[in-house]
Amino acid sequence: MSSKINVGVIGGGLMGREVASAFGRWFALNDSHVNPALIGVADVSADALDWFKSVPGCITLTQDYRELLADSEIDVVYVAVPHNLHEKIYTDVLDAGKDLLAEKPFGIDLEAAERILSKVANSGRFVRCSSEFPYFPGAQRVYNAASSGKFGRILEVRSGFHHSSDLDPNKSANWKRQSATCGEIGVLGDLGMHVCHVPFRLGWKPNSVYAQLQKGYPERPGGICDTWDNAMLHTWVEVEGSGEVPMRLEMKRLAPGETDTWFIEVLGTEGGAKFSTKNPRTLWTFSRGSEQKWSRIDIGFDTSFKTITGGIFEPGFPDVLMQMWAAFFAEREGVLGEHFGCVTPDEALFSHKLFGAAIESQKSNQSISINYE
Numbered sequence: 001m002s003s004k005i006n007v008g009v010i011g012g013g014l015m016g017r018e019v020a021s022a023f024g025r026w027f028a029l030n031d032s033h034v035n036p037a038l039i040g041v042a043d044v045s046a047d048a049l050d051w052f053k054s055v056p057g058c059i060t061l062t063q064d065y066r067e068l069l070a071d072s073e074i075d076v077v078y079v080a081v082p083h084n085l086h087e088k089i090y091t092d093v094l095d096a097g098k099d100l101l102a103e104k105p106f107g108i109d110l111e112a113a114e115r116i117l118s119k120v121a122n123s124g125r126f127v128r129c130s131s132e133f134p135y136f137p138g139a140q141r142v143y144n145a146a147s148s149g150k151f152g153r154i155l156e157v158r159s160g161f162h163h164s165s166d167l168d169p170n171k172s173a174n175w176k177r178q179s180a181t182c183g184e185i186g187v188l189g190d191l192g193m194h195v196c197h198v199p200f201r202l203g204w205k206p207n208s209v210y211a212q213l214q215k216g217y218p219e220r221p222g223g224i225c226d227t228w229d230n231a232m233l234h235t236w237v238e239v240e241g242s243g244e245v246p247m248r249l250e251m252k253r254l255a256p257g258e259t260d261t262w263f264i265e266v267l268g269t270e271g272g273a274k275f276s277t278k279n280p281r282t283l284w285t286f287s288r289g290s291e292q293k294w295s296r297i298d299i300g301f302d303t304s305f306k307t308i309t310g311g312i313f314e315p316g317f318p319d320v321l322m323q324m325w326a327a328f329f330a331e332r333e334g335v336l337g338e339h340f341g342c343v344t345p346d347e348a349l350f351s352h353k354l355f356g357a358a359i360e361s362q363k364s365n366q367s368i369s370i371n372y373e
């Protein structure tokens with residue numbers, strides 16, 4: 001018997017709608033312990049709220065999120081708003097006694113993230129941060145293989161997320177391109193958590209970073225754009241049994257030809273693995289025997305939480321978003337087991353420490369040590 005969980009969404013834009021869609025086909029998941037229902041949405045935009053009129057069971061549509069938080073029927077709140085609003089709204093959600101799936105970057109900067117963390121610690125609520133790409137079956141295979149110790153001495157790690165969303169100069173300026181609303185960290189806050197989730201979970205937190213940051217068009221229709229668009233973070237990370245290993249973290253909104261490519265590669269002396277969402281059912285593994293060999297495996301729809309979808313098919317963004325929510329609910333219920341868990345508040349804080357050091361590195365043109373204490 002699965003327990004009903006009532007969810008409210010604050011911020012009914014791009015991501016708020018994706019969540020409505022994930023819950024709308026929850027029956028596709030086999031053996032879910034929960035039955036989530038989106039019962040209310042808050043958004044300052046009447047147009048954004050209008051869209052949710054077609055979502056069955058979504059009865060509260062309000063422009064004031066405090067109305068949603070006052071609803072005692074709501075157990076969990078998902079917040080997907082511009083970064084300058086994270087701290088205030090996350091804090092209000094916790095004060096209202098709700099559990100929270102927050103969006104990255106979990107506060108506009110390090111100071112905001114620290115304040116959110118201390119609120120989380122005092123609230124006793126279950127809180128996680130969104131990052132769905134590691135729920136691609138290929139990404140999970142890379143994670144499992146990298147944790148197995150079978151790669152020998154790890155030689156290098158590469159984790160990245162490439163968009164080309166900013167290549168068109170006529171695309172209008174929006175909040176993601178302005179420091180006041182996106183944060184000074186720009187693309188690091190926009191795409192960085194996606195890139196750090198798997199390495200951090202493997203215990204690979206950079207000791208130091210040398211950053212190369214690039215800006216895009218300074219002005220677009222509708223306004224000034226002052227955030228970093230591309231980031232290459234050259235880091236050193238301590239890997240157990242391998243010593244210091246170079247790890248490159250790449251986040252780009254100006255990557256020619258890439259619409260939405262998340263990837264991870266881990267290479268060692270004995271073995272390696274790589275996965276990219278460009279080929280969503282394909283895993284590449286490296287092995288070294290009498291000959292060196294890259295093998296391509298079509299793993300299909302081998303998701304962590306099983307669904308009705310045939311194993312030969314390929315997974316996509318809506319599927320992994322649903323997997324991430326399944327992990328959130330499972331961990332909240334204490335039944336995560338061997339499944340890969342969502343980003344913890346601590347991991348979100350670590351990412352801010354790394355991004356803060358990256359900004360310092362860009363300014364000084366030097367490698368910066370990072371202290372996670």
Ligand SMILES: NC(=O)c1ccc[n+]([C@@H]2O[C@H](COP(=O)([O-])OP(=O)(O)OC[C@H]3O[C@@H](n4cnc5c(N)ncnc54)[C@H](O)[C@@H]3O)[C@@H](O)[C@H]2O)c1
Nearest residue numbers: 011012013014015016042043044045048080081103104130
């Ligand atoms: N996990 C992912 O893959 C992913 C993808 C894109 C964005 N995001 C994150 O999700 C968050 C939102 O991004 P988005 O792309 O959905 O943005 P968006 O601009 O599409 O939507 C944001 C919504 O928030 C609403 N809003 C603004 N102020 C509000 C307030 N005070 N109360 C209620 N609603 C308010 C806006 O009207 C808008 O509808 C950000 O933190 C972003 O980094 C995550």
